[in-house]
Each structure stands twice: as C-alpha cells, then as structure tokens.
Amino acid sequence: MAGAAFIANSAMAQDRNAQGGPESSAFTLQTDQPRTPEQEAVRFDKADISLTILPEQKAMRGVGVLDFTALAPVDRLVVELDALFDVSDVQVDGQTIARDGWSNPEGRMTIQLPRTLQAGETTSLRIAYGGQPRTARRAPWNGGWVWATAPTGEPWIATAVQLDGCDLIFPCIDNSNAEPRQVDIHITAPSNLSAPANGTFQGKTDNGDGTTTWNWTVRHPNIYAVNVTVGPYEEVSGDYQSRFGNVIPMHFWHLKSDKPEDVQRLFAEFPQMLDFFEQTVGPYPFGYEKMGVVETPHLGMEHQTINAYGNAFKQDERGYDWLLQHEFSHEWFANQLTNWNADDMWLHEGLGSYMQPLYARWLRGERYMQRELANQREGLLNRAPIVSRTSKTVDQVYNDPTGPGGDIYSKGSLVTHTLRMTLGDADFFRALRILVYGRPDPEPGNFTPQTRSTPEFNEIVNSVTGRNYDWFFNAYLY
Numbered sequence: 001m002a003g004a005a006f007i008a009n010s011a012m013a014q015d016r017n018a019q020g021g022p023e024s025s026a027f028t029l030q031t032d033q034p035r036t037p038e039q040e041a042v043r044f045d046k047a048d049i050s051l052t053i054l055p056e057q058k059a060m061r062g063v064g065v066l067d068f069t070a071l072a073p074v075d076r077l078v079v080e081l082d083a084l085f086d087v088s089d090v091q092v093d094g095q096t097i098a099r100d101g102w103s104n105p106e107g108r109m110t111i112q113l114p115r116t117l118q119a120g121e122t123t124s125l126r127i128a129y130g131g132q133p134r135t136a137r138r139a140p141w142n143g144g145w146v147w148a149t150a151p152t153g154e155p156w157i158a159t160a161v162q163l164d165g166c167d168l169i170f171p172c173i174d175n176s177n178a179e180p181r182q183v184d185i186h187i188t189a190p191s192n193l194s195a196p197a198n199g200t201f202q203g204k205t206d207n208g209d210g211t212t213t214w215n216w217t218v219r220h221p222n223i224y225a226v227n228v229t230v231g232p233y234e235e236v237s238g239d240y241q242s243r244f245g246n247v248i249p250m251h252f253w254h255l256k257s258d259k260p261e262d263v264q265r266l267f268a269e270f271p272q273m274l275d276f277f278e279q280t281v282g283p284y285p286f287g288y289e290k291m292g293v294v295e296t297p298h299l300g301m302e303h304q305t306i307n308a309y310g311n312a313f314k315q316d317e318r319g320y321d322w323l324l325q326h327e328f329s330h331e332w333f334a335n336q337l338t339n340w341n342a343d344d345m346w347l348h349e350g351l352g353s354y355m356q357p358l359y360a361r362w363l364r365g366e367r368y369m370q371r372e373l374a375n376q377r378e379g380l381l382n383r384a385p386i387v388s389r390t391s392k393t394v395d396q397v398y399n400d401p402t403g404p405g406g407d408i409y410s411k412g413s414l415v416t417h418t419l420r421m422t423l424g425d426a427d428f429f430r431a432l433r434i435l436v437y438g439r440p441d442p443e444p445g446n447f448t449p450q451t452r453s454t455p456e457f458n459e460i461v462n463s464v465t466g467r468n469y470d471w472f473f474n475a476y477l478y
Ligand SMILES: [Zn+2]
Pocket: 001, 002, 003, 326, 327, 330, 348, 349, 352
C-alpha cells in the first residue's frame, strides 16, 4: 500500500473517495487476527468466487465456493464474511445447512458440518450472499469498496481491503497464513465496462442481458490481493523477454479518457521495472500469469498481478512513476514473500520502499539513490520499534499509537540500507533471495510463495554470513 507519508500527495484521490454508508463490525474491520482452531485444522485449497456488480445500487451479489482439506478432525468450518452481507444460502458438499446450523454474528461465520471431517478428507462450502458492502471511507488507507464515476460518465468501481481484509469482498480466512492455493474469479458487470482481475484471463461471456461475465484464475493470491475493479477501460499489452528465459505478458487497463501519450509513457516503464527487479531481486514471481496494472479511483494497492494504479500519470523529479514502482515492488515483497503476521509488515513496506532508492541508483546513479534515502529520512516517527514480536492486526501496526505507523516504510528502507552496507552486496542479496524465494537460486518454476517472519529473516542473515547478526535486529528493528 502507498505509505501514509504520501497521503498529502493524494488529496484528489481522497476527496473522490470520501464516502459513508453502513459500518462493518469492529471484528470485520480488523485483519490478520489469530485463526480459530477450526481454521488451523484445514488447508484452504481453492476459492471460486462469483460476483455480480450492481453499480446503481452500490451493491453486489456473490457466491463463494470454498474447498478445504482437513488436517485434523474438525466438525465445524469457520470463515470470515462481513455481516453487512445478507447470507441467503449455505451448503456443505451440496447439502443445504439449516438456518440454525450456521451463524455469523460479528463477521466470523461458523458452519456446523453434517459430520466430523477426518484428516485428509475434503469438503466444499458454498455461501450465497449479497447486499451493499462497506464503502471505503478513504481508500486505500481506510478501505472497502469505491464507487466512483469515470470522467466519461460510466461507473468506475474498485476495492482496497489491505487494512480490513478479504471478508469485505468474499468469504475467506482473513489471516495472512491462510492463502488459498487457487482462486477462480467470475465478475459480472454491465457490458460497457471491463473487469480485469488477478491471474490469467479465462475468457468472458456475454449474458445477453446487458451484462458480461469476466473469468480469471490466480494461484496463491495474497489474502488482501483478490479484488474487484470495473470500469470503462481500454487495454494495452505486450510481451517482456525475461533474462530468465520466460516471456512475461504485460497488460495495462487504463481509462478510455486517458491521453495516449500518458498511457504509452507509463507502459514504457513496465519492462524497465521488470528489468530492474529481475536483476536486483530475482525472477518476477508471477510470470506464468502476467504483469498487470489497472487504473483505479484510489491511489494504489498491490493487488497480485493486477496492481492498482491511481497516480494520474503524474511526473516528478524522480524520473519514474513512484506509485507504480512501489506497488510493483510488492509483487516480490507482499505477494511472493508474505509476512507471517502484520507485525512483520516492514518486510512488505520497508523492503519494498528500499527498492525505490535502488531503482534511482539503477536508473541514474549513486547520487540519486542518496537523494531518495535522504528524502526517506524526513518524517521518521521513532515512536515504537518497527517489529514488536507480538501478534498484531494490520490496523494496530498502521494506526495504533503504540505501533510503528509509517516507520515500516521509510525507516524500514533505511534499516535495510544499513543492513546492505553492513553485509555487503553478495551476502545481502543472497539473504534477500532466500527470504523472498526460499532458495538462493530462484528460476521460474522452482519456487512457491513464502510466508516469513522477521526472526526468520534474522536466521537467514546469520546462516548466509556465518555470523550472528541478532545484535543488528535487536538494535534496529525490535
Ligand atoms: Zn506499500
């Protein structure tokens, strides 16, 4: 997510997103809360999400089919779903569950299984729901659904739920350790609009009633990455020949009202950024799907393979689009490497923010890196350690006065720079690759997404260097 320090730069996006509406429960508005024993007793194999978007009512109808495998005997399923939604039907393995067999008082939904599931057995939970979802009060920092109007008059709709969780969109387990292995997404919207989404396009169907259904499938999505974006888009695309031998499709969905020269200039940055990240960190993690960017009414969000871009093609002294670069860094630091708990979120935002000075260096040389590092020193809070080593929700990290707030960005970047200077490039980048990919020699196809904590990063650094760097983590992070 774009950092709080950048809020001042986005007054326009804020105003456009100022919305009210029904409020979700305090439970639903938190994300990354501890899982229940029932949630820990299942593996989340697949979610199949069908969403019909009703722009005039600012509402949606949804069906979520969630497939689980039991890891231990379990007699109830527990998922999160915003209680603002009306649930019209609940089925387990095709069998309707009576109304007294499930409850969803605060957004943590409990479904009694018809029989106890033994370890290794699978089950399929189907929930039909709908209504007016929570509108984002100030996307992306106070998230939910954004119901905007494009300059050409059509509905322009987006979601941003990093601080609030996937349960504002579909039934899920709202915890960063509960990534489904696969999500199939079917978005039905008015036929004059497009619905680009995560992963690989699976075709679209004209329903003959003025609506079209867009079908997508994505592997291992980050839990807050699955999103809905609908608008009057045009698409530009191209192929990127990776240094790792694969070809990565690049897609940009932009408003049809955009100036062609703006679109072309930004799209020309896609291969440059791919080049930088693949050379500096390693293979683009989702080359088997796409590099995707979609223009949104809010500033930005790291939606996996469909980054939200709302920086309005602004140019500044950096010579590149910082918002695009920041959100794209999250494909490595958030979507490939996901924090164990929100307490470790500097692994997303600090490592991600350090990619900006490194990109300035890669583009223009050492002095430009130093300038970006100097800029990042402005406005440090230093009110709490970056990492508390206790379980936290995303909201506590960002907004609680005892949390690190914006320090997970710039201070995280500066600490990362200090670590790089301390270790030297060879050990630093080797440790970084092991952290991100789980191995020092990543190639397309030989790694899967990783979930890691700060102490695990410390262990990786110790192991790569053969020396004890606990003092570094104690001094700078804890
Ligand atoms: Zn971010």
